[in-house]
Amino acid sequence: MYFAAMCCIAGIISPHRALVTHQLGQRMAHRLQHRGPDDEGMWQSDDEHTLLVHRRLSIIDISEAGHQPMQRNEYTIVYNGELYNYVELRTTLQALGQVFTTQSDTEVIMAAVEVWGITDALQQFDGMFAFAIHHQPTQTVWIARDRYGEKPLYYHVRYGLQNRAFESMVFASEIKALWEVGAPKNINGTRVLNYLTLGMVQNPLQPTQTFYNDILQLPPGNFITVQPALGKLQMRRWYKPELQRQQAWEQYGNLTVNEAITVYQQLLQTSVQRRLRSDVAVGMSVSGGIDSAAIAATALQQSNTQHFHFFTAGFPGFEKDETVFAQQVAAHYPNRVTHHIVTP
Known part of the structure; x- marks a missing residue:
């Protein structure tokens, strides 16, 4: 019943630095400009394995302090959505010794992950969101989606042809941003048939499916852990x-x-x-x-x-x-x- 905030996020993660470039990130950001007209930001990790992109529609803390990607201690985040209980969580975290420098719900998410860890923090969140947060010491990226999938999150993963080793992952709020960096447009004929005959746009038995074979969606209530240097990618369900x-x-x-x-x-x-x-x-x-x-x-x-x-x-x-x-x-x-x- 409420009009949803339309920021957007995107990113590239790979153990191969040559695949993680600002040029590719800029192409994704440009493709998503219509979702975030107020601001644009980009950040690359020190090891150059992770690139995070954000376009902003300002809703909470519309000052420059709400700019993303946002950094706090050892964490960097790009975030699309709104955390409805951020005021209550902020008060709880302050009682635990956390100090805040902005009025944004984005900083509350980072503080919550820092204090409680990704899984327990997600359990505390009341909101609609999709975010990617990078932890510098472990070079780990967590990509999460809200309980009911109000905020979209699509991704494409490439594996080696011979050894099936993890090569790269690109993710974004819209599929068209993935196409900008080479994700294929192979139509999923079964999904199209189900839509035309039954009106189905989601398949609860295969929740990662989209209308394209090689492009997946992060199911509602799930998060992905990516460790590019180790070539690891794992999805887990946090909301049950x-x-x-x-x-x-x-x-x-x-x-x-x-x-x-x-x-x-x-x-x-x-x-x-x-x-x-x-x-x-x-x-x-x-x-x-x-x-x-x-x-x-x-x-x-x-x-x-x-x-x-x-x-x-x-x-x-x-x-x-x-x-x-x-x-x-x-x-x-x-x-x-x-x-x-x-x-x-």
């Missing part, structure tokens, strides 16, 4: 929904109806309040459903700004067009709604 369901049942399974309503209201208010944090104007899309209507009402209760705005979309002739219901919701918020008619 079955464990979350079990924990939720243990915590809430015995609530009465009234208690459940109270808990739900608290969770909704906290969730919306966190997502309203921004250093720029905030808006949201509204349909005619109970979910967006509840979020809209909660947002207005918590928002002190007169510039908070709603957007609706109509699809004339479409059987699931919700224009009538969206207008009923919008009627409660006069002068705050922009309605768009979408045509073929």
